[in-house]
Amino acid sequence: xxxxxxxxxxxxxxxxxxxxxxxxxxxxxxxxxxxxxxxxxxxxxxxxxxxxxxxxxxxxxxxxxxxxxxxxxxxxxxxxxxxxxxxxxxxxxxxxxxxxxxxxxxxxxxxxxxxxxxxxxxxxxxxxxxxxxxxxxxxxxxxxxxxxxxxxxxxxxxxxxxxxxxxxxxxxxxxxxxxxxxxxxxxxxxxxxxxxxxxxxxxxxxxxxxxxxxxxxxxxxxxxxxxxxxxxxxxxxxxxxxxxxxxxxxxxxxxxxxxxxxxxxxxxxxxxxxxxxxxxxxxxxxxxxxxxxxxxxxxxxxx
Numbered sequence: 001x002x003x004x005x006x007x008x009x010x011x012x013x014x015x016x017x018x019x020x021x022x023x024x025x026x027x028x029x030x031x032x033x034x035x036x037x038x039x040x041x042x043x044x045x046x047x048x049x050x051x052x053x054x055x056x057x058x059x060x061x062x063x064x065x066x067x068x069x070x071x072x073x074x075x076x077x078x079x080x081x082x083x084x085x086x087x088x089x090x091x092x093x094x095x096x097x098x099x100x101x102x103x104x105x106x107x108x109x110x111x112x113x114x115x116x117x118x119x120x121x122x123x124x125x126x127x128x129x130x131x132x133x134x135x136x137x138x139x140x141x142x143x144x145x146x147x148x149x150x151x152x153x154x155x156x157x158x159x160x161x162x163x164x165x166x167x168x169x170x171x172x173x174x175x176x177x178x179x180x181x182x183x184x185x186x187x188x189x190x191x192x193x194x195x196x197x198x199x200x201x202x203x204x205x206x207x208x209x210x211x212x213x214x215x216x217x218x219x220x221x222x223x224x225x226x227x228x229x230x231x232x233x234x235x236x237x238x239x240x241x242x243x244x245x246x247x248x249x250x251x252x253x254x255x256x257x258x259x260x261x262x263x264x265x266x267x268x269x270x271x272x273x274x275x276x277x278x279x280x281x282x283x284x285x286x287x288x289x290x291x292x293x294x295x296x297x298x299x300x301x302x303x
Contacts, residue, residue, distance in 0.1 A: 032243065034098050034150045036186045036221060038174045039072050041079060041090040042111065048090045051076035052173040052186070052219040054248075055097075056136065057151035058292040067296065068144065068151055069124075069136040070095060070112075071288055072219035073250055077114055077123060082131045091115060093137070096184050097149050104183035110143045124295045126287060129204060133250040134283045136291050138299075152221065152245050154292070157285035159244030161224050162231040167193045169209045169282070170225050171249050173217035186220075189213065194279055197246070205284040206250075213252060213280050220249040222282045247282040 039053040053072035057065035070093070074082045079089025092114055096107040114137075116122055123135040172186040179187055191211025195201050201208060209222065224244045232238055253276075 029101060029104070031150050032152075032172060032221065032223060033185045033188075034101065035152055036172045037070070037095040037097065037184070038177070038179065038186075038216075039070070039076055039219060040094040041076060042092045042094055043090040047094075048079060049076070050174065050177050050216050052217055052221075052249075053093075053095055053137075054172070054219075054221040055139075055149055055151040056288055056292060057153045058296050059154060060296075065151065065153070067292070067299075068139045068149060069292060069295075070139055071134070071136050071152075071221075071248060073133045073248070074125060074135050075133055075251070076219050077135055077137070082125075082133055088114075097144055097147055098184065099147055104185065107184050108144070108147065110139070112137065112139065112143065124291050126291060129287070132204070132283055132287065133281070134248055134287060134291070136288070136295065138295065154289040156243075156245040157289055159224070159242055160232045160238075161226050161242055161244050162233050162235070163193060163197045163224055163244070163246065165193055165196060167197075167224060169193050169211065169246060170223045170243075171209075171211060171213060171217055171220040172223070173213070173220035173249070175214035175216050177216050189217070190225075191280075200284075201281075205287045206281050207247070207284065209249070209280045209282055210278060211280055212278060213249065217249060218251060222246045222249050245285045245288075247284045248288065250281040250283055252276055252278070252280045 036052065036054045039051045041048045051072055053070045056069045056071045058067035058069065060066045077093060080086040092111055094109060094111045096109050098104060099106045099108055114122060123137045125135050126132040168190055169192060170188055170190045172188055174186055179185065189211060191209050193207060194210040195208040197207045200206065224246055226242050229237055229239045
């Protein structure tokens, strides 16, 4: 598989500055917008559902990218939650890559099968956390031949910005399929970190965000974005623009409760009411990097 140079992508992390060769072409476009795509689950030629995905590069020891993945949720590629025994809802996915940064409407639509000839999934999922709602789908080089895609890399997960409860958390996605369909750019929605980010919520590599998210945003990358003064990991203060990949948005929990009889004499006892808390699960970015490494360890990249 051909190698993609990562010096430009890495520079996005170090001080948040684009190299001149890119900056002159897309000075007003945030690279993360070009790293994100709507993802359609297809069953034959029929679109079944829509989610979000983003591109992540698996790193070789020499600092190059040898595999490009589409990262999204397990339920986006199957139509059901992890560990469910329900039949799969589709057999392929469709997404887009921008061909260049000067003409944002010029994209390539890519369709990939989700299963091989033996009907085995082609994606990478976590064996350590089988309930993790995250998959990495390796993209064959031929699918993006002639394109130099911008991708997230592991260094983006280690951006020097301190994350605390109430820190901002931004999701890039396509709520109900609503987005700039001329340029294929996502909607940026911002909420706040709602649990201790350094603690694995309920023992899983997850934290919570308080955000208004909607169907179609499953699989959104979650970023911490600083514009101006921000706190670094060591507690000092700096200024500039920087972002950090925090993880992948999964779903919003629903609380079910049984209503008691009301005061009017009309009993509602036994009714089950579902309430959303406007909280969402974010699987941590470290799990994404670990899955990319596990894929590299098991494959020889003859794609």
